[in-house]
Amino acid sequence: QLQLQESGPGLVKPSETLSLTCTVSGGSINSVSYYWGWIRQPPGKGLEWIGSMYYSGSTYYNPSLKSRVTISVYTSKNQFSLKMISVTAADTAVYYCARLNEVGRVDNWGQGTLVTVSS
């Protein structure tokens, strides 16, 4: 059974870089059928797609976040990561990693990890 697990600091200072890793188990990240992505949810608010990547390394980002976000893949570790620079309090959210297809079928989610941006 496929499982995804987010890991990374729960507290980041304003203007610094948020870094999260998603470890995939029970399946290979080198799948031609799937994309891997990040979705976030500010406390009490809705879901926001951050970006997705294909195992080949192709990446796709939310236009509103594109200038600050990088998603990378580490196939040998079956992991992918999220880096977001210059964070502010508005980036405080639960961050989910997920398996999806190109057109938005998100069929597996991590449990989510809360990242708080505060000094």
Add this chain to the structure above:
Amino acid sequence: QSALTQPASVSGSPGQSITISCTGTSSDVGSYNFVSWYQQYPGKAPKLMIYEGSKRPSGVSNRFSGSKSGNTASLTISGLQAEDEADYYCCSYAGSSTLIFGGGTKLTVL
């Protein structure tokens, strides 16, 4: 890229049917038959309920159904049950491998 528009809340009594709308534009919902719907309980990760507009993943009750007309997609839950009380989100493909979510709808079972 603005969020898809959903009603903030809907409610219904057990056994009734409710419909949640999801309005986008001709660049997303209107252009593609790739709307998915997610159910989320407090403190939990979302769960896929409908994909490609009207398809149900294995294990999802046939009380859940999806449809689309123009720029608006809809999720209908029939035979409402107490366990259906949750937040529901729509998501649409918006071209060039990008996605957009709706603002979410809180379903209350009276």
